[in-house]
Amino acid sequence: MTVGAGMSPSFAPTLPREAALRHLVRTFEGAGLPNARSDARFLLQHTLSLTPLDLSLRGREPLGAAGAEALRQAAERRLAGEPVARILGAWEFWGLPFALGPETLVPRPDTESVVETALRLLPERERPLRLIDLGTGTGCILVALLHERPGAVGIGLDRSAAALAIARRNAAANGVADRAAFLCGSWLDALEGPFDLIVSNPPYIAAPVIATLEPEVRLHDPQAALDGGADGLDAYRAILADVARRPGLLSAQGALVLEIGYDQANALTRLAQEAGFEDIGFGRDLAGNDRVVTLRPSLAGR
Template sequence: MTSHPSATTRRDLLAATTARLRAAGLDEPAREARLLVKAALGLTDADLIARDEVAVEDGHIVHLTALTSRRAGGEPLARLTGRREFWSLDLALSPDTLVPRPETEILVEAALAAFPERDSPLRILDLGTGSGAILAALLAERPAAYGVGVDRAEGAARQASINLERLGFSGRFGILVGEWAQAIGARFDLVVSNPPYIVTSDIATLEREVREHDPHLALDGGADGLEAYRAIAAALPGLLAPGGRVVLELGAGQEAAVAGLLRARNLTPTPARRDLAGIARAIVAEAP
């Protein structure tokens, strides 16, 4: 028996998905609907624009309906599509990785400003690399650099390696599984990290998309939110080359405490870069 495609077209699905997400109160229902339709049907933007009258098979409709219900119920879009753009790079995600946030690009900006020469042969260490987003952005902007990423979660380390390889950085990176810098025996010009910095008791108050879908290992900064910073700061004297710099992402209100931890290790911090909300977001410190 021949299976006949549904009379529902791509255009119909896009309209229906947009309406469903709008009814759920999402801020950008049209943009998110387009991304969900593309993910569910395996389409490109060109497919949706130039061939929106193509009928869709019932199985694809069922899959899209399920994805739309999950998004309307609060599951992050990036978790549903399995992808997120960061620094104009397309990254695949896994359950062990955070969804890269726009504010983390401020850390990348600070690191690039610390080493402004594009062809500088930097040695970069990314602690808690997750999806590899930060390391990928830095390797893209500094083509003579070599980077090492470390993560405690084996799944995150595996995903970072996949992303970096797919983005064309083969031969320019290494990925390790380890507890911060314990597996590292080299020195670097630049150390970067977006460590877990949420106070343990505050995790329950985070937005639902974060508290229910991001890995808690990548969120939980301990009783005061500074546990990871202490571990990183203690390792920095043995990680940074002379004149090397560290760039750390900060949580709200953590600048003074983290600056103190860095000074205690004979590093010299400068005032942190702020995000659009005025929050001190990325602190840079230099080794002697």
């Protein structure tokens, strides 16, 4: 495989798969890609439709003409800065597969903190529950929760019809379509409670910061899923205002579980208190940053 200025990487059809993987790793490392080894393996397995076991047992088989061309195209896209998940068109979240589209974020490991927190709040596996996921995107949070709580039903809300189509596909692919509904709308405006849980990974990047994000995020994630307004807090204001204005949206023991930016805990505490929430807790992500806020409104007057 060779890479030159203005040239695409190329593979000989006779090149063994395991040799192609080694060359691809070296090329990605030479280009400074941070996850060169895993990126190369994901792309080779995807383009050749191989499982990890296939690659181990049949690594000496040649790429073949079609495989060589497919791998060349995938490698070219990665070297141009396109994220691996976008090239694959799917990504794993909570151990489940999720199809992607231009209108959806790639599910991040940090967002699994939302699922973990929600499950701790709802320890009874078979309990009947009503859930709603605001800005559902791929549906990953809602689908993961329905997968873990078979007595639950849920709604995924999003402003993008295209994202909702992908979320419906993902619910079906993961066996929860009969307990999930997907609606087009903005936050909680048109919904009737009570819900036992309101979850969301809303846009929370301050608008001026978006231009400074890594190209893989800035150029490939949908702007609407990133832009949280001038200070990154617009979505939280809208959600908290809706719940404060309409307390019937939450059941008596209901809660909101929202993903937040790593530096937004203090701001969320202030907004939540202003909206009448007295029970405010935070959960951390894999890096130890505050990543999830759990909110329960005051029961006084409810």
